Amino acid sequence: xxxxxxxxxxxxxxxxxxxxxxxxxxxxxxxxxxxxxxxxxxxxxxxxxxxxxxxxxxxxxxxxxxxxxxxxxxxxxxxxxxxxxxxxxxxxxxxxxxxxxxxxxxxxxxxxxxxxxxxxxxxxxxxxxxxxxxxxxxxxxxxxxxxxxxxxxxxxxxxxxxxxxxxxxxxxxxxxxxxxxxxxxxxxxxxxxxxxxxxxxxxxxxxxxxxxxxxxxxxxxxxxxxxxxxxxxxxxxxxxxxxxxxxxxxxxxxxxxxxxxxxxxxxxxxxxxxxxxxxxxxxxxxxxxxxxxxxxxxxxxxxxxxxxxxxxxxxxxxxxxxxxxxxxxxxxxxxxxxxxxxxxxxxxxxxxxxxxxxxxxxxxxxx
Numbered sequence: 001x002x003x004x005x006x007x008x009x010x011x012x013x014x015x016x017x018x019x020x021x022x023x024x025x026x027x028x029x030x031x032x033x034x035x036x037x038x039x040x041x042x043x044x045x046x047x048x049x050x051x052x053x054x055x056x057x058x059x060x061x062x063x064x065x066x067x068x069x070x071x072x073x074x075x076x077x078x079x080x081x082x083x084x085x086x087x088x089x090x091x092x093x094x095x096x097x098x099x100x101x102x103x104x105x106x107x108x109x110x111x112x113x114x115x116x117x118x119x120x121x122x123x124x125x126x127x128x129x130x131x132x133x134x135x136x137x138x139x140x141x142x143x144x145x146x147x148x149x150x151x152x153x154x155x156x157x158x159x160x161x162x163x164x165x166x167x168x169x170x171x172x173x174x175x176x177x178x179x180x181x182x183x184x185x186x187x188x189x190x191x192x193x194x195x196x197x198x199x200x201x202x203x204x205x206x207x208x209x210x211x212x213x214x215x216x217x218x219x220x221x222x223x224x225x226x227x228x229x230x231x232x233x234x235x236x237x238x239x240x241x242x243x244x245x246x247x248x249x250x251x252x253x254x255x256x257x258x259x260x261x262x263x264x265x266x267x268x269x270x271x272x273x274x275x276x277x278x279x280x281x282x283x284x285x286x287x288x289x290x291x292x293x294x295x296x297x298x299x300x301x302x303x304x305x306x307x308x309x310x311x312x313x314x315x316x317x318x319x320x321x322x323x324x325x326x327x328x329x330x331x332x333x334x335x336x337x338x339x340x341x342x343x344x345x346x347x348x349x350x351x352x353x354x355x356x357x358x359x360x361x362x363x364x365x366x367x
Contacts, residue, residue, distance in 0.1 A: 001025055001026050001027065001048050001049065001127060001128065001131040002027050002029045002045070002046070002047045002048045002049070003020055003026055003027065003028050003029065003047055003048065003049050003050070003051065003127060004028075004029060004030050004031070004032065004038065004041055004042060004045060004047035004049075004050045004051070005017055005020070005028060005030070005031045005032070005051050006031070006032045006033075006034075006035070006037075006038040006050060006051060006052045006053055006056075006061075006064070007031075007033070007051070007053040007056070007080065008033050008034060008053060008055070008056040008057060009053070010033075012053070012080075012105070012115075013031045013033070015112060015115050015116060015119070016028075016031075016051065016080075016119060016123075017031055019115075019116050019119045019120060019124075020119070020123075020124065020127075023124055025128065026124070026127065026128075029045045029047055030044075030045045030047070033056070034056045034057055034058040034059050034064075035056060035058065035059025035060065035061070035063055035064030035067070036058055036059050038050065038052070038059075038064055039064065039067055039068070039071070042068070042071075042072065042075070047075075048076070048131050048134065049075070049076040049077070049078065049127055049130060049131055049134075050068065050075065050076070050077045050078070051077075051078050051080050051103075051123070051127075052064060052065060052068075052077055052078065052079055052080065052094075052099070053079075053080055053081075054079060054080075054081045054082075054087060054090045054091065054094065055082075055090075061079060061081075061090070061094060062090065062093055062094055062097060065077060065079075065094055065097050065098065065099055066097055069097065069098040073098075074134065075134075076100040076101075076130040076131065076133075076134050077098075077099050077100050078099070078100060078101050078102060078103055078123065078126055078127065078130065079091050079094045079095075079099045079101075079102040079103075080102070080103055080104075080105060080123070081094075081102055081103075081104060081105065082104070082105050083104045083105065083195060083196075083197070084197070085197055085201075087104075087105075088195075088197045088198045088201050089201055091198065092170060092198070092201055092202060092205060095170045095171055096170075096171065096174070100130050100167070100168070100313060101126050101130060101167045101168070101313070103118075103119075103122050103123040103126060104118070104122070104195055105118075121258075125286065126167065126286065129167065129286040129314045129316060130167070130313070130314065133312075133313065133314045133315065156275075156276045156277050156301070156347070157277055157347050157348045158186060158277055158278070158279045158303075158343060158344045158347040158348065159186055159274055159277040159278070160186050160187055160188075160189065160223065160239070160246075160270060160273075160274050160277065160278050160279070161186060161187070161188045161189075161278075161279045161280075161281060161340055161344065162188075162189050162190070162266055162267055162270045162278060162279070162280050162281070162297070163176075163188065163189070163190040163191070163280075163281045163282075163283065164190070164191045164263030164266065164267065164280070164281070164282050164283070164285070164289065164290040164293065164317065165190075165191070165192050165193075165263075165282070165283035165284055165285050165317070166192070166193040166259075166284070166285025166286055166287065166289065166314075166316075166317060167193075167284060167285050167286045167313050167314045167316070168283075168284035168285065168312060168313025168314060169192045169193070169283060169284060169285060170192065170194075170202055171313075172283050172284050172307070172313075172333055172336075173190070173192065173202075173206055173283075174205070174206060174209060175333055175334070175336075175337070176283075176333070176336050176337045176340070177206045177209065177210040177212070177214060177228065177337075178209045178210050178211065178337075179336075179337025179338065179341070180210065180211065180212055180228075180337055180340070180341065181211060181212075181341060182211040182212060182226065183226060184212055184225065184226045184341070184344070185225050185226065185344065185345075185348060186225055186226075186344055187223040187224060187225060187226075187227050187228070187229070188212075188227070188228035188229070189217070189223070189228070189229050189231075189237065189239060189248070189266060189270065190228060190229065190230050190231065191230075191231045191237065191261045191262065191263045191265075191266050192230060192231070193259050193261070193285065193289070194233050195233040195234065196232065196233035196234050197233065198233055199216055199230050199231065199232050199233045200216045200232070202230060203215050203216045203229075203230040206228070206230070210228070212226050212227060212228055213226075213227050213228065214227075214228040214229075214230065215227075215228075215229060215230070216229070216230050216231075216232050217229040217230060217231050217232055217235075217237045217248050217250065218232075218248065218250070219248060219249050219250045220247060220248065220249070221247055221248040222245065222246075222247050223239065223246045223247055223248065229248060231261035231266065232250065232261070233261070234252065234260055234261075235250040235251065235252055235260065235261060236250065236251050236252070236253055236256075236260055236261050236262060236265040236266070237249075237250055237261050237265075237266055238250075238251065238265060238266060238269035239266070239269045239270050239272075239273045239274070240269070240273065241272070241273040246273050246274070253265075256289070257287055257288055257289035258287070259287070259289050262289055263282070263289045263290040263293050263317070264289055264290060264291075264292045264293035264296075265293070266293065267280055267290065267292075267293025267294060267296055267297055268292075268293055268296045270297065270302075271293075271296040271297045271299070271300040271302060272296075272300075274300075274302070275300045275301060275302070276300055276301025276302050277302065278297050278300065278302035278303075279302060279303050279304075279305070279340065279343055279344065280293070280294055280297040280302065280303070280304040280305070281304070281305055281306070281307075281336065281340060282294060282304065282305075282306045282307070282317050282318045282321050282327075283306070283307040283312070283317070283318060283333075283336070284307055284311075284312035284313045284314060284315070284317070284318065284333075285312075285314060285316055285317035285318070286314045286316040286317070287316050287317060288316070288317065288320050289317055290317045290318075290320075290321055291317075291320050291321050291324050291326065294321045294324075294326040294327065295324065295326050298326055298328075303328045303329075303343065304321065304326055304327050304328055305327060305328055305329040305330065305331060305336075305339060305340075305343075306318035306321050306322060306327045306329075306330050306331075307330070307331065307332070307333055307336060308330050308331060308332050308333075310332065311332040311333040311334070312333075318330075
């Protein structure tokens with residue numbers, strides 16, 4: 001996997017190049033200190049992926065990304081940004097411009113060990129996932145997909161929608177949330193794998209584009225219809241039921257699937273609080289987070305739908321839910337908001353009675 005490193009810091013370029021080069025699957029084919037040099041080297045070196053700093057002289061990361069997308073629409077680009085309000089805002093701008101994903105620079109840049117550990121555990125897996133997705137290499141999956149379990153013909157009313165996503169998620173959510181109608185009759189709870197600050201800014205941006213209110217989740221918030229919450233970075237978000245009341249709670253229990261917030265944690269709590277009245281949605285993302293949570297929702301009688309592979313940036317999370325036989329439908333990104341709305345509204349529509357007792361059969365009329 002051929003990687004081009006773009007960063008104005010000599011120290012960061014050195015740490016990135018040396019750490020990536022330790023991995024036998026990665027080949028750092030070049031480095032650049034600004035966007036102009038980067039564009040020239042992309043043409044010369046034909047990398048499989050570019051890591052791109054945000055703050056650079058001459059031509060910054062956002063300007064460079066815009067040019068890359070004009071010239072190389074499908075080339076994976078990972079933004080490498082600081083874990084600050086300014087860095088988070090610029091990263092979300094970059095994702096909206098077409099960046100594939102992002103990784104955060106360690107806040108303690110004076111420690112090489114911290115930086116190297118961050119690169120190994122956060123950046124390298126993302127490079128491999130995006131390069132594999134770009135090449136459409138098959139996902140590791142069970143050799144035989146389990147047969148889908150028989151589902152009841154009539155489901156109870158859907159009372160909550162729970163969404164889980166990761167790589168590619170901010171742009172995917174920016175397409176789904178504006179498609180949810182203003183009078184949506186149930187709450188939406190969402191996990192997007194992101195650090196602190198990023199999740200608050202993401203919620204604000206989604207709110208500015210959506211017909212329903214969207215905010216970062218807070219402990220004690222009551223779940224009200226037509227309202228959406230995004231799990232805050234570095235906290236698991238769960239739904240708790242107390243009598244007839246259902247609300248949000250936050251905790252910092254151990255990460256699951258190396259994630260906090262984790263989709264599995266949210267989905268399990270939704271299954272426990274809502275039983276068969278939950279709809280789970282697993283969207284684009286790398287890793288296996290959401291598989292066990294989807295099983296919990298379906299074991300409780302609820303439904304799970306997933307995003308399809310062609311419209312996903314990385315078909316890891318939804319692909320593994322599919323491989324485990326834990327989904328009730330698979331849809332392109334553009335169809336997810338209409339499908340979520342359809343399922344919720346149809347589940348809540350008045351049911352027409354035939355006047356026939358349960359278990360009875362209809363006899364043909366006598367002549």
